[in-house]
Amino acid sequence: MIYAVSDIHGRWEKYRALLERLSREDPDYTLYLLGDSIDRDKGGCRILLDAMKRPNVISLLGNHEFSAAVCLPWLLQDVTEETLSAVDQERITSVQEWIFNGGASTLEELRELNRQEKAAILDYIRDMDVYAEVEAGGRSFLLTHAGLDHFQPEKDLEDYALPDFLFGRAFAEQRFYEGEFLVFGHTPTREIHRQLGQSPVDNVIFGENKIAIDCACGYDGGRLGCLNLNTLAVFYL
Numbered sequence: 001m002i003y004a005v006s007d008i009h010g011r012w013e014k015y016r017a018l019l020e021r022l023s024r025e026d027p028d029y030t031l032y033l034l035g036d037s038i039d040r041d042k043g044g045c046r047i048l049l050d051a052m053k054r055p056n057v058i059s060l061l062g063n064h065e066f067s068a069a070v071c072l073p074w075l076l077q078d079v080t081e082e083t084l085s086a087v088d089q090e091r092i093t094s095v096q097e098w099i100f101n102g103g104a105s106t107l108e109e110l111r112e113l114n115r116q117e118k119a120a121i122l123d124y125i126r127d128m129d130v131y132a133e134v135e136a137g138g139r140s141f142l143l144t145h146a147g148l149d150h151f152q153p154e155k156d157l158e159d160y161a162l163p164d165f166l167f168g169r170a171f172a173e174q175r176f177y178e179g180e181f182l183v184f185g186h187t188p189t190r191e192i193h194r195q196l197g198q199s200p201v202d203n204v205i206f207g208e209n210k211i212a213i214d215c216a217c218g219y220d221g222g223r224l225g226c227l228n229l230n231t232l233a234v235f236y237l
């Protein structure tokens, strides 16, 4: 069966526990990671290095991987006169923003890796798709990191801008085709509950045709929610 989780944010032990549970209960599983596997906690690189070796684990791009893709080509270069003279304020700002958003742990982890591993992580991130269309259990799903901003029924998915998949925030404004399901993370569901005037709980939220699955794994007291796309059942770690 096909499963989706998002926003693991470096929690290696949760990722391992998830894979162990899936391989025990459903050895033929396919798992989508809907972005933000890195940053905040310190196991993000380890997660990506593991996921890239598994053909049944598919990583989509999150805004944190996007920040890494912007910063790493520059940060991973050797320091030479030429590379130093190319330092500009724009690059410094993008690195500062990444660190401010939790990238420090990923940079720390990268320092422990060899050149091949660093290059493999950057290549893996550059290859990540921003969305996946999936059929399961007789339903159609669009999986993205943050939903889909600026939805227009007549527009092809390839014609949306990258930020439309990576930065959306307001759950109430997320729209998609009738009878199909938009599945996304990015905003912890405790925050969506607050937006909706409800008490904050770390559970998967089912809207009419949208499902929010970031159960705050990257935050204190949060958990990882795993959605089974075939049955719409959820379990938590």
Ligand SMILES: [Mn+2]
Residues within 6 Å of the ligand: 036, 062, 063, 064, 145, 185, 186, 187
């Ligand atoms: Mn995010």
